[in-house]
Amino acid sequence: MPMKYCIFVTSFAIAVAAxxxxxxxxxxxxxxxKTNCLACHTDKNPTSGLSLQSRDMILKGGNRGADPxxxxxxxxxxxxxxxxxxxxxxxxxxxxxxxxxxDGLPMPERMLKAKRLGADHWAYQSPKKSALPEVKxxxxxxxxxxxxxxxxxxxxxxxxxxEADQATLLRRVSLDLRGLPPTLAELSAFEKDDxxxxxxxxxxxxxxxxxxGERWGRHWLDVARYADSDGYTIDAPRDxxxxxxxVISAMNKDMPFDQFTIxxxxxxxxxxxxxxxxxxxxxxxxxxxxxxxxIDFEQYRVEAVVDRVATTGAxxxxxTMGCARCHDHKFDPISQREFYQMYAFFxxxxxVDKEDDRKYFNRPFxxxxxxEDLVRKAAYDAQSKVLQEELAAYRKTTVAADDAGIRERLxxxxxxxxxxxxxxxxxxxxxxxxxxxAFIHLGGDFLRKGSSVEPGVPGVLNSLEKITGTANRLDxxxxxxxxxxxxxxxxxxxxxxxxxxxxxxxxxxxxxxTQGDKPTHPELLDWLAVDxxxxxxxxxxxxxxxxxxxxxxxxxxxxxxxxxVDPENRLLARQNRIRLDAEIIRDESLVASGLFAxxxxxxxxxxxxxxxxxxxxxxxxxxxxxxxxxxxRRGMYTFFQRSAPHPSLVVFDAxxxxxxxTRRTRSNTPLQALTQLNDSGASEWAAALSKRVVKESNADDxxxxxxxYQLALSRLPRTDETERMMRFIKTQKDSGRDPWQxxxxxxxxxxxxxxxx
Numbered sequence: 001m002p003m004k005y006c007i008f009v010t011s012f013a014i015a016v017a018a019x020x021x022x023x024x025x026x027x028x029x030x031x032x033x034k035t036n037c038l039a040c041h042t043d044k045n046p047t048s049g050l051s052l053q054s055r056d057m058i059l060k061g062g063n064r065g066a067d068p069x070x071x072x073x074x075x076x077x078x079x080x081x082x083x084x085x086x087x088x089x090x091x092x093x094x095x096x097x098x099x100x101x102x103d104g105l106p107m108p109e110r111m112l113k114a115k116r117l118g119a120d121h122w123a124y125q126s127p128k129k130s131a132l133p134e135v136k137x138x139x140x141x142x143x144x145x146x147x148x149x150x151x152x153x154x155x156x157x158x159x160x161x162x163e164a165d166q167a168t169l170l171r172r173v174s175l176d177l178r179g180l181p182p183t184l185a186e187l188s189a190f191e192k193d194d195x196x197x198x199x200x201x202x203x204x205x206x207x208x209x210x211x212x213g214e215r216w217g218r219h220w221l222d223v224a225r226y227a228d229s230d231g232y233t234i235d236a237p238r239d240x241x242x243x244x245x246x247v248i249s250a251m252n253k254d255m256p257f258d259q260f261t262i263x264x265x266x267x268x269x270x271x272x273x274x275x276x277x278x279x280x281x282x283x284x285x286x287x288x289x290x291x292x293x294x295i296d297f298e299q300y301r302v303e304a305v306v307d308r309v310a311t312t313g314a315x316x317x318x319x320t321m322g323c324a325r326c327h328d329h330k331f332d333p334i335s336q337r338e339f340y341q342m343y344a345f346f347x348x349x350x351x352v353d354k355e356d357d358r359k360y361f362n363r364p365f366x367x368x369x370x371x372e373d374l375v376r377k378a379a380y381d382a383q384s385k386v387l388q389e390e391l392a393a394y395r396k397t398t399v400a401a402d403d404a405g406i407r408e409r410l411x412x413x414x415x416x417x418x419x420x421x422x423x424x425x426x427x428x429x430x431x432x433x434x435x436x437x438a439f440i441h442l443g444g445d446f447l448r449k450g451s452s453v454e455p456g457v458p459g460v461l462n463s464l465e466k467i468t469g470t471a472n473r474l475d476x477x478x479x480x481x482x483x484x485x486x487x488x489x490x491x492x493x494x495x496x497x498x499x500x501x502x503x504x505x506x507x508x509x510x511x512x513x514t515q516g517d518k519p520t521h522p523e524l525l526d527w528l529a530v531d532x533x534x535x536x537x538x539x540x541x542x543x544x545x546x547x548x549x550x551x552x553x554x555x556x557x558x559x560x561x562x563x564x565v566d567p568e569n570r571l572l573a574r575q576n577r578i579r580l581d582a583e584i585i586r587d588e589s590l591v592a593s594g595l596f597a598x599x600x601x602x603x604x605x606x607x608x609x610x611x612x613x614x615x616x617x618x619x620x621x622x623x624x625x626x627x628x629x630x631x632x633r634r635g636m637y638t639f640f641q642r643s644a645p646h647p648s649l650v651v652f653d654a655x656x657x658x659x660x661x662t663r664r665t666r667s668n669t670p671l672q673a674l675t676q677l678n679d680s681g682a683s684e685w686a687a688a689l690s691k692r693v694v695k696e697s698n699a700d701d702x703x704x705x706x707x708x709y710q711l712a713l714s715r716l717p718r719t720d721e722t723e724r725m726m727r728f729i730k731t732q733k734d735s736g737r738d739p740w741q742x743x744x745x746x747x748x749x750x751x752x753x754x755x756x757x
Contacts, residue, residue, distance in 0.1 A: 021106035028096045036084040046328045049336045049440065049450075055107045063336055063440040063450035072101050118333040119460050122519075123318070123512040126486045127526035129534075142550040144531075148524035149551045152571050158562055161554040161574040166191055168555070168757045170202065171714040172575075173547050175756045176500060177206040179215035179584045179634075180591055182714055184707075203547055207540050210600050213252035216539070218583060218636045219499060220247055222664065223315045224264075224283050227640045227657035228604050230362070231288025233618045235643040238289075238362055242426035243282030244636075245601040250280075257492060257537035258481035261316070265477035268429050278366050281429035284308045284346065288642065288658055289362060291352070301351050302446040308346040309339065311660040316480045317461075318491035318512035326444030332513035333460040337440055341456030344438035345476045350430045364430040369423045376421040384420075387413050431472070461485060481537070487512060489529035493542070494519075497528070498663060500546050502576040510662045520570045551575075556757055578756045579666040582652030583635025585754060586681070590632050592711045593688035593744075597629035604639040605630040608680045609646050617643045651675050676749045686748060690740035701729055704740060712747040 033052055040047040043057065050062025052071075064070050064081070074083035075094050089097075100106070118124075132144055133151035140160055141147055153160055164172065170190050174182045182190070190202060206212060226244055229235045250260055263270070265284070267277035287304040306325060313321025323329050324339035350364050369377065391409045440450035455471040457464045462484040466475050480488050491512060498504035505525045508516035519525045528542075535541045546552055554575040562573035569576060580588065586607075590596035605626045614621050621641075625631070638646050642657055651671045655661035676682050689711065697707035705725055709717045717725065725743065732739035747753055 021100075021103045022108055024096070024103075025100055025106055026108060029100045032089065032093050032096060036087075036089065046335065048442070049328055053111070055105050055112045058105055061451065063442055065451040068101050068105060072098055118331075118514050121332075121514050122522065123490065123516075124333075124460050124486055126484065127490055127529040129527050129530040130523045133523075140550050142553075143545055143548060145524060145528065145545065146550045148521050148527065149572050152521060153573055156565055156571055158565060158571060158573045160550065160572075161557065161559065161562075163550070163553045164555045164575065164757065167715045169199065169553060172757050173199075173203060174206060175580065175584065175588075176547065177203070177215060177543065178209045178211035179218070179581075179587055180211055180596075181588050183591075184710055187710065187714060199553075200548055203544055207544060210252055211598070212540075213248040213250075214600060214634060214636060215584075216251045216543075217244070217248040218581070219495075220251075221636070222655055222661040223311075225286045225311065225655075225657045225660050227286065227288075227642045229641045229643070230291065231642040231658060232290040233292055233643075234290075235617060235619065235641065236291070237639075237641075238427065239365070239425050240282050240285065240427045241602075241604055242279050242368065242424075243286070246276060246279045246282070248601060249276075251539065254538055254540040257532070257539055259537075260539075261481050261488075262474070262477040265312070265480065266429075266473035269431065269472060269474040275366070275368070278428050279426055282427055284311070284349075284429060285362075285427035286657075289352075297352055299446060302441075304351065305343055305346045305349070307659065309342045312342070312476075312480075314510045314660050314662055316491060317487045318494070318506075318510060318516075319458075319487070320511055320513060325441070329513075331515045334458050337451075337453060338456065338458045340438060340440045340453045342458075342476075344453055344455040345471070345473050347438045348432045348435040348472075350432050362427050364428055365425040366428045367423045367425050373421060373423050377423060380416070380420055384413070384416055387416060429473075435470070461487065483533050489532050490525060493528040493532050494525060495662060496539075496542060496546070500552060501572065502578045503570070575757075579668075580652075580754055580756055581664060582649045582654040583638070585652055586635035586638075586648060588753070589682065589685040589748060590634075592748075593685040594692040595632040595685065595688050596634075597632040599629060599633065602637070605633045605637050606639055607631055607633070607646070608684070609648070610680070613644050613647060614641075617641075648675055648679060648681065672754075673749055676754075677745060682745070682748060686741050686744035687738075689744040690738055693740050693744075701726060701739075705729070705743070708740065708743055708747065712744070713750070713752055 037052050039045075041050050041052040043051045043053045046057070046062070048062045048064065050064075051057035058068060058071075061067065061070070070081070071083075073079050074081045075089050075097055077083070077088060132147045135141065135147050135150045136154055137150060137159070140150060150160065163169070167187065170182045170187060174180060174186070186202075190198065193201070221244060224243075224247070226240070227238075228241065229237050250263075255263075263277045263280035265281075267273055267280040270277055287307045289304065290300040306322070309325075310320075310322035313319045319332060319334065320329070321334065321339060321342065323332075324334045324336050326336070328335045352363060387409065391406070391413065394409060395406060438453050438455075440453060442448035442450045455476070457476070457479055462479065462482055464471055464475060464479050465482075479485065483489075490506075491509075494504040494506050495509055498509055505519045505521050506512060506517055507520075531545075532538075532542055551572050552575065554572075556575040556577045559574055562569065562571075565571075566573060587596070606624055608625050608631070609623060614623060626633075635649070638649065640646075640649070640657060645654065645656065651669070652675075653665045653667055655664060689708065692711070693704050693708050697704045702722070705722065706716050709715060709721075728746075729739040729743065732742050
């Protein structure tokens with residue numbers, strides 16, 4: 001028989017056999033799957049991570065592994081897994097599926113490849129910098145982003161609002177860039193500067209202020225869920241304030257956002273990391289820690305790792321990654337397997353994971369000792385070692401367990417330990433020498449291990465470029481800020497926009513997925529994201545562009561014409577008024593009263609708070625009220641106890657620091673007015689403002705009233721306000737009360753004082 005003919009016959013036979021196998025699937029297996037399996041195991045609803053809708057997805061496997069024999073074992077119901085639930089397939093149906101699996105899962109062409117649902121969502125596409133829109137009112141435009149806003153306004157037949165007055169504009173940008181109101185000298189200088197570029201010079205001065213890092217560092221600390229205690233029931237104090245100071249310093253140095261990210265996610269994995277780069281890894285040590293007696297340490301270690309995955313997803317990707325902990329994400333193309341691939345990046349961090357290690361609470365940590373500290377520590381270690389050796393030798397020669405000599409030496413060792421030098425430490429990340437294996441947790445239960453996973457990222461996003469071998473946190477950090485990543489720059493730009501306008505261009509700032517809001521100005525968001533990356537990820541350049549824009553400088557006065565067309569002001573026909581953060585309300589009060597202590601950084605402080613706050617906690621601790629300048633530090637330095645935060649922070653909606661916070665709520669309650677009127681701190685500030693006004697202004701009431709208004713509200717009183725307040729001052733004097741302290745209390749309680757204009 002000729003060779004060509006033999007090859008033809010063989011190929012034909014193979015083709016016939018393959019056709020028969022596919023026909024067997026179509027006629028016999030597929031009806032079984034449709035009736036019994038596909039209600040739960042499709043690409044859209046892959047229960048337990050398994051889809052039977054395509055050969056690709058079957059071979060990829062579910063949370064119990066990638067071997068198709070798992071399917072066969074399930075339908076045979078011979079083991080733990082019994083499918084379909086509540087019924088059994090017939091012997092003929094099981095045999096049909098067994099033949100299909102044995103034949104290698106033959107399927108028709110249309111069912112070979114999987115289709116990633118949701119992959120075409122706008123947020124998963126790379127941002128592109130489109131051409132600037134054409135507009136009619138070109139004289140209004142001050143920089144490129146104004147064109148995008150103005151184009152939408154003109155399309156809606158709306159005009160932008162006029163620029164805010166000088167005093168309002170200076171107060172607004174001062175509060176936004178450094179979190180402090182302008183001083184009287186700054187107000188006077190701005191009003192007198194009539195040369196072109198006066199406002200831009202103010203912006204540059206504010207960006208150069210050391211307080212800029214505090215203001216924008218506080219925003220990031222919300223994302224980092226920073227607190228000064230462990231959380232849970234014991235809620236012991238922890239040393240991590242050096243991380244807070246690192247954030248402030250990085251902001252002031254205008255550290256590029258990509259470097260800012262890499263050092264926080266994986267600073268310890270950089271070549272020869274510096275002390276600052278190690279401190280930066282405190283970002284993911286801010287998770288709450290539970291050290292209660294009798295707990296399962298592995299359970300709470302797992303909870304910390306899960307928190308790091310969810311925080312990374314919210315902080316950088318704007319995705320609800322945590323929803324995929326127990327099952328595939330119901331709306332976004334993120335599988336449970338991919339969640340645990342992200343989990344694997346953080347699973348190798350050294351932490352307390354068994355009861356024997358309880359003496360090393362909050363390990364690993366970095367010792368930050370001065371040369372003098374090291375000398376004292378070395379002397380202590382040497383003395384302690386000698387005593388331990390003496391005790392060991394003495395025990396060998398002593399029969400009685402309660403010998404007085406042993407007790408004496410033990411007492412000496414205890415006394416030495418009391419005098420052990422306390423070195424400054426800060427919590428950091430450290431990779432284990434031998435990585436922990438990572439598994440899918442079936443149903444989110446860490447005790448039910450599914451198939452093993454290696455570190456990886458969601459397949460719907462840009463691919464991960466590994467440096468060598470198994471990917472680690474450094475690879476993940478670089479992936480997050482890779483310019484091919486479609487989300488990080490968008491999410492960050494949107495969050496910055498949100499701080500200036502009250503809402504982001506995407507209102508659901510923590511959910512860029514398919515269930516989140518679409519951007520109101522998609523071309524602008526993409527333009528900002530690309531420009532952010534092109535600027536070298538400069539955060540200060542980004543802020544400068546926004547605050548020098550015409551859209552930012554608009555008046556915030558309500559406009560009935562715009563409200564009729566755009567009731568939520570999404571088109572930005574005016575600026576939005578924004579209630580100040582809890583810490584900034586304190587800072588503003590301190591500045592106005594003249595008590596403000598401007599020191600930047602350092603350990604957390606304990607300003608006065610009402611007695612009994614710690615009575616609600618299980619472990620009662622003493623709040624040792626700070627004295628001197630520490631009593632009047634910025635609100636961001638107030639010691640934050642997770643179980644009982646300072647009441648003035650709680651009442652003005654400071655986050656509880658248990659999970660990442662990408663946008664603070666802004667409530668309006670009577671408790672806020674009561675706090676501003678009756679809190680011991682507010683009373684102290686009002687009294688100090690009264691003394692300052694009397695000291696720094698002329699003796700007549702009109703002069704003092706004008707000074708009080710400028711100190712508190714950065715403006716002079718209107719005529720009607722002057723008339724009413726003068727009557728009030730007279731009433732206070734007639735009653736024998738201090739009129740200026742009463743005036744200060746009124747101004748501290750005004751909505752205008754509590755709001756960024």
